[in-house]
Amino acid sequence: MPGLGFALETHPGLRRPKNEDAVGHLLTPWGGIFVVADGMGGHRTGEVASRLAVETILGYLKEAEPSPKALLEAFERANARIYQEAQRPENRGMGTTATCLLLDLPYALIAHVGDSRAYLLRGEEFVLLTEDHSWVAERVRQGLLTLEEARTHRWRNVITNALGSFPQARVDLLGLKLTPEDTFLLCTDGLSGVLEDRTLREVLRNFPPEEAARRLVELANEWGGPDNVSLAVVRLPRDLPKGTRPYALPLEAAGGAPVRLKLGEEPEALPTQVLEGRPRVGWRDVLLILLWIVVVGYILMGYFKRP
Template sequence: MGILSIGKTDIGRVRKNNQDAIYLNHQVHLYLVADGMGGHSGGEIASSIAVESISKYFMSNVNKLAPEELLKNAIKFANQSIFQYSKNSPALRGMGTTACLLFFSGSNLYVANVGDSRAYLINRGYLYQLSKDHSLVQEKINLGIYTREEAAKDRQKNVLVRAVGHEERVEIDVFNYRVSRNDMFIICSDGLHGKVSDRDLLYLASKQIADPAVASKEQIEALALKLIEQANCNGGQDNISVIVSVAQ
């Protein structure tokens, strides 16, 4: 089984700089979206350090560690790198970033995430969220205080309870899934999923790629660009990043 992936990032319609960063390594099938936060360019720096640190640790240890441990350690390494950088630069104190990773290993998929960047699976006409949001509103949903519809209108919907590099230690979720031919995977920053509903995401993906097993690079790229276009049409207040992967 092969994995075909395309990634795109866009500044959006409002922000003056892009604090998102993406990483695609087709050799080992590692894909990452990081959405930085912090003033004085802190978000841009944090997401950049995350991509550099995670990829460096991963490639140095890919044949030495089990996938779950490998992903957790890679994110912990990035956390320490960002946290130390901010300690040495007072203007950047408190900067951090989300991190959502996909690692395909044979017929297994490992998803690791911190923050509210998301991983989705589209299979047989259904969309499933594979990651868990680490946000204040998600905690309220978990406690039954909010419905998802109510949470989407909350002014604190972008407040995170976990971020890479924000504190000295970080808690990381790792999930393991089986991959089937025809599966489509999307990882994205909240600049996309905050502006394009799950229903619209599924509709656009299914319309653009009817059969992931035979999708071309051009089709996958067109979907990534269409999702960004839709987020911008719906306001584009944030940076927008997306990586689309299909199992063939």
């Protein structure tokens, strides 16, 4: 994609003996696909789980047309593959987070499991797009912990949702229409758990993707490097293609909130967006119209049969 800038970095940090994170990307005619994953399970299993997630998601989306359904199916394949591997005695406890950005310019779809994150820098505004699937994050949403308490809580690394831990996992799915030079940051908690959001924002604002990615890893290690650090920085070109897509944007369909689906659920149940200025009519709409015609016809027949 001409004008698309991006960089991916992964580093074991300063306190971990090995790197259990994985990152990957694939450029496509419609934009690109970027994935970060943070494996868990100890020994070699975390490393295997994150690698399987990235390979499976990229491999499936490489052959599929971009859509919410394709993105969920890619996560479903990854979950099934990792869960199967986790049934082996030596792989017990295997699982991984995964956050994927699918660019279908001028739109973006994001799927997310775990506590790896996706941020968006648009102009001066820096927004966290995803919600962590962790014990402390759920307590923050319930008002039982503050953000500062969550950052230092002893259970801050307890994940409540991961690929491969269960036969089914809950996937957060969201989408948005893009503007020129939007910048995305995908990262594992080895970055977001160490650096404050304002630091992430300033680095992304002031440096191109390659330099920003390198500096963020360096800063995380300067602040102790307690965990593996992985990230992808993606900056859109100044000129974006125009047009619409035949699928609903999950964020729009939910009125601005991420849509949370279990693997296997159909995103086509979401409302369809306007296509080329006209609403797209689904089969449910056709049935309702036919039913309305039958009811009206029945009423009119009864009226004209009266003496």
